[in-house]
Amino acid sequence: MKPDVGRLGLLDMLEPSVRADFLRHGREVFHAAGAVIHREGDADRALEVVVDGRVALSRLDEQGYEVQAWVLEPGDSFGEIPLLTGRPRTHMAVAVTAVRLLRLTQEQFIDLLDRHVGLRDVMMSSLAGMLADLADAYDRVQRLxxxxxxxxxxxxxxxxxxxxxxxxxxxxxxxxxxxxxxxxxxxxxxxxxxxxxxxxxxxxxxxxxxxxxxxxx
Known part of the structure; x- marks a missing residue:
């Protein structure tokens, strides 16, 4: 299951000046195909945006089997839940292909929030859109x-x-x-x-x- 590919990614929703600041603060990180970016339960609280490549998010079921949740493509972001709630990572992230990510630590992101008031609204809109897309995708899948x-x-x-x-x-x-x-x-x-x-x-x-x-x- 994957969010609707027609949904704008987080970076696309930002005003040009905010987006430039976002890119300036973030650090580019590269992962080879098959590399584990983080595991379910990790305490890492960074926000990551897929710039190039694809990332699969999955988690373990009650029997310990890996269940894939969805595949993220360029423009998609992940890590919002640990970033905003302090909870551990809810899914394992693996590079499906070679991946280039933009990574912002919690401290960097809070600094951006303090300097760009509108960023909070963009984050709320992005999260709301993501939840709506996931609900729609789940409903569609059940009918297939x-x-x-x-x-x-x-x-x-x-x-x-x-x-x-x-x-x-x-x-x-x-x-x-x-x-x-x-x-x-x-x-x-x-x-x-x-x-x-x-x-x-x-x-x-x-x-x-x-x-x-x-x-x-």
Missing amino acids: SVAQRVSRHLLQLAAPAPDRQVLAVGQGEIARALNVTREAVAGALRQMRADGLVETGYRAITLLSLQKLRGLR
């Missing part, structure tokens, strides 16, 4: 078939190009991310293979056509 949910998940993991590409992901991981049974995922992939959309192997799924796969959404 397992095959549609699997296709959406694969498209989230895929790069925008090329049209044919291989994802290093197993059926169990997909099942845990979507909170469905492995058998349901296997059945959906069988149908997708029969339709010429994917090929499957050990912990590998080849997407044969992103364009056709999007037709299942």
Whole structure:
């Protein structure tokens, strides 16, 4: 599940002068694909904005399995809850691709709030929009078939190009991310293979056509 990609990111909502100050205060941080940015429960209270690449947020369920919550793209931010409430990190963040982040510590962000009164309103608007998007996304997902949910998940993991590409992901991981049974995922992939959309192997799924796969959404 991912917030609506049409929603403006935090930086896009800022006035030019505030945005420039935001960028000046922030520190660029780079992570290689697959790197763990932070873990669920970490006490880190920084705000991070995705500049380039994609970041997957996930958490552990009651059985200790990792369940993916959503994938963030350029413009999306994360860390607002620890930053504003003091609570530990609620999700693990992993770089899906090579990632460039803009990172602001709590002290830096408070300093920006003190100097730019309108930033508080932007933060509230951003958080409200995020919650609304998540609620809408959850509602939409519940109405989709397992095959549609699997296709959406694969498209989230895929790069925008090329049209044919291989994802290093197993059926169990997909099942845990979507909170469905492995058998349901296997059945959906069988149908997708029969339709010429994917090929499957050990912990590998080849997407044969992103364009056709999007037709299942």
